[in-house]
Amino acid sequence: MSTYHPLSEEQAIAYSRQIPQLFQPGAELTSQEIGDGNLNLVFRISEAATGKSIILKQALPYAKVVGESWPLTLDRARIESEALIIEEALNPDLVPHVYAYDAELALTVMEDLSDHVIMRRGLIEGNQYPLFAEHIGRFLATTLFYTSDLGKNQQEKKLQQGRFINPELCKITEDLIFDDPYRDAETNNIEAPIRDAAEQLWADTELHFEVAILRNKFLTAAQALLHGDLHTGSIFIKPDSTKVIDPEFAYYGPMGFDIGAVLANLLLNFAAQEGWSKDEVSRSAYRAYLTQTVKDVWTHFEENFRALWNEHGVDRVFATPGYQDYFLTNLLRDTVGFTGAKIVRRVVGLAHVADIDKIEDAAARERAQRMALTIGTASIRANRQISSIDELIAIATRAA
Ligand code: ADP
Numbered sequence: 426m427s428t429y430h431p432l433s434e435e436q437a438i439a440y441s442r443q444i445p446q447l448f449q450p451g452a453e454l455t456s457q458e459i460g461d462g463n464l465n466l467v468f469r470i471s472e473a474a475t476g477k478s479i480i481l482k483q484a485l486p487y488a489k490v491v492g493e494s495w496p497l498t499l500d501r502a503r504i505e506s507e508a509l510i511i512e513e514a515l516n517p518d519l520v521p522h523v524y525a526y527d528a529e530l531a532l533t534v535m536e537d538l539s540d541h542v543i544m545r546r547g548l549i550e551g552n553q554y555p556l557f558a559e560h561i562g563r564f565l566a567t568t569l570f571y572t573s574d575l576g577k578n579q580q581e582k583k584l585q586q587g588r589f590i591n592p593e594l595c596k597i598t599e600d601l602i603f604d605d606p607y608r609d610a611e612t613n614n615i616e617a618p619i620r621d622a623a624e625q626l627w628a629d630t631e632l633h634f635e636v637a638i639l640r641n642k643f644l645t646a647a648q649a650l651l652h653g654d655l656h657t658g659s660i661f662i663k664p665d666s667t668k669v670i671d672p673e674f675a676y677y678g679p680m681g682f683d684i685g686a687v688l689a690n691l692l693l694n695f696a697a698q699e700g701w702s703k704d705e706v707s708r709s710a711y712r713a714y715l716t717q718t719v720k721d722v723w724t725h726f727e728e729n730f731r732a733l734w735n736e737h738g739v740d741r742v743f744a745t746p747g748y749q750d751y752f753l754t755n756l757l758r759d760t761v762g763f764t765g766a767k768i769v770r771r772v773v774g775l776a777h778v779a780d781i782d783k784i785e786d787a788a789a790r791e792r793a794q795r796m797a798l799t800i801g802t803a804s805i806r807a808n809r810q811i812s813s814i815d816e817l818i819a820i821a822t823r824a825a
């Protein structure tokens with residue numbers, strides 16, 4: 426099995442058999458394709474007798490979105506496996522272990538996390554995860570610090586950057602997040618009842634100015650190796666464990682983009698409580714949990730990041746008194762701006778979130794969409810002014 430071809434379930438079993446030190450020869454294996462089939466195949470291979478199981482994730486050479494196909498590089502499988510390995514070295518407890526990567530087949534063999542749930546689903550079900558903020562705050566701090574010029578030798582950083590240029594996947598983000606939502610683009614996906622809000626968005630040139638600032642940062646600010654797609658569908662969770670998956674969009678970009686992705690998805694669920702909470706009491710309780718989590722994610726990130734900088738900073742000039750505070754103020758501002766951009770695209774852009782789309786009651790869904798747009802646009806507008814995470818929480822609370 427050498428040249429590229431998408432594996433069948435049977436071929437995935439045959440492939441798994443020849444990976445050294447995983448399954449016994451002659452083991453009875455079953456195979457199931459569990460991915461959503463849009464971008465990648467995901468096979469779960471398991472051995473009933475021992476309970477052992479693994480995941481094979483294979484990239485497909487195209488992306489199939491709204492019935493339309495476009496070619497998409499298989500090299501993203503390399504980027505994903507290399508990013509997972511870098512992330513795992515920094516935080517072994519927060520990333521699935523990579524057993525093997527096969528360049529020909531664009532395939533990564535990794536730890537099976539089926540005992541976790543996808544966080545988006547967990548939040549829709551109304552669960553709380555008390556360790557999440559601490560885990561993701563540490564994940565963000567270590568990956569962003571150690572891959573940046575603050576924590577990595579600048580020559581090494583540039584060499585690593587060369588392995589993560591990722592133009593095709595970056596273009597998806599550039600178009601779907603930083604362009605299409607702000608004009609009447611064909612790729613947009615706007616429900617009829619909120620057409621007026623979308624039209625307002627398209628006419629708002631002051632907002633477009635702020636989006637241009639964020640877009641330019643996404644295009645040019647090679648601060649650190651980002652995950653690049655850190656929404657709650659890329660996080661596996663259970664009460665005592667958090668695992669980050671799916672870094673195929675990884676590239677060197679602005680740190681606030683990853684932090685903002687996490688906060689945006691918490692706030693999208695905040696808006697979606699229009700449709701999920703049983704009553705006002707449980708709605709405000711769950712929203713309080715979500716805004717507290719927004720605050721805790723930033724706080725844990727900041728504490729970890731400052732500690733790493735103080736103890737492991739590699740650059741003398743960046744140790745100049747006052748510079749760390751200046752850097753973190755700007756990073757919070759970027760984070761809030763990217764939070765807003767990530768929210769807006771999930772309401773009017775191509776790819777929505779289940780938190781809102783799966784609300785059956787049309788009136789509640791519309792309220793959630795409008796609330797998300799209010800939070801998103803206000804966050805974008807605040808991106809150059811904000812000075813505390815509490816101001817982002819106030820934006821959400823005011824919209825509710
Ligand atoms: P895509 O890039 O196509 O979005 P993901 O990496 O997000 O692929 O995986 C898609 C789905 O496959 C996940 O939502 C999850 O259900 C399943 N999956 C992916 N990786 C694992 C894993 N390591 N363990 C268990 N299930 C996984």
Ligand code: MG
Nearest residue numbers: 460461462463
């Ligand atoms: Mg998917």
Ligand code: MG
Nearest residue numbers: 658659670671
């Ligand atoms: Mg995914």
Ligand code: MG
Nearest residue numbers: 464654671673
């Ligand atoms: Mg993906």
